[in-house]
Amino acid sequence: MTKPFVIAIDGPAASGKGTLAKKLATHYSLPHLDTGLTYRAIAYSMLEHNIDLTDEAAAVDFAEKLDFAQLDPELFASHTISEVASKVALLPRLRGILVSIQRQVAEKLPGAVLDGRDIGTVVCPSATVKLYIIADMETRARRRYDEIIAAGMTVSYNDVLADLKRRDERDMHRSSGPLKPAEDSYLLNTTKLNIEEMFEAASQLIDNERAKCSGFR
C-alpha cells in the first residue's frame, strides 16, 4: 500500500519555516505548498478591487476562483499584503475553502511539504511528521528586515518588528485555525541555527519518524 508522505510545518512569520520547507521538499522530492501565499492572494485581490476586508462573501468568491498555478511570491511579498493577509485570515468561511484546497495537495501521492499556521492542527492532522518552528522575536525581525532590503525594497527595522508582533497577536488569538503547535509536533527553535543546521535537525527528525511508519513509496 502507498500513502502520501506529508511534512507539516507551522510557525510564526520569519521563523525560518518557508526556507526550511523549500529545502526539505527538494531533498525528499516532494511538491511544496506555501499556504501563506493562498491568504496573500486573497489579500491582493481584495486590495486590487478595493473591497472591505470584512466582506467575507467577496473573499470566498475570490478563493473559489483561486488558481494555485498563479500564486506569485514576488507579487504578494509586500508588507501591506502581509498585514492584509492576516486580516482576511480571520474569516472562517474563507479559511474553510482554502483549507480544503490545501488538503487536496497533501492527499495526492507522493505527498507534499506544506507550511503555514494550521497545517498540523487543521489542514493535515494526520501528517506523517509535524514540525513547529520558532525563533526569538528580534531574530525573526532581523531576518525579515534583511530579506526585504535584499529584495530592493525599503522598510524600517521597527516597522518590521511591530508588524510581526501584530500578526502574531492576530494569528495566535483568532477563533478559527489559530497558530499553535499540534500536540504531536516536534518543536524546533531556529534562533541560533543557520539554514544548514535547521535542515540537519529537521531531516533527522523526519527520517526517524519515517522509519517508524510503513507504506511510503
Ligand code: C5P
Ligand atoms: O506565511 P505568511 O507570512 O505568508 O502568511 C501570511 C498570513 O496568512 C499570516 O500572517 C496568517 O495570518 C495567514 N496564514 C494563515 N494560515 C496559514 C498560512 C497563512 O492564517 N496556513
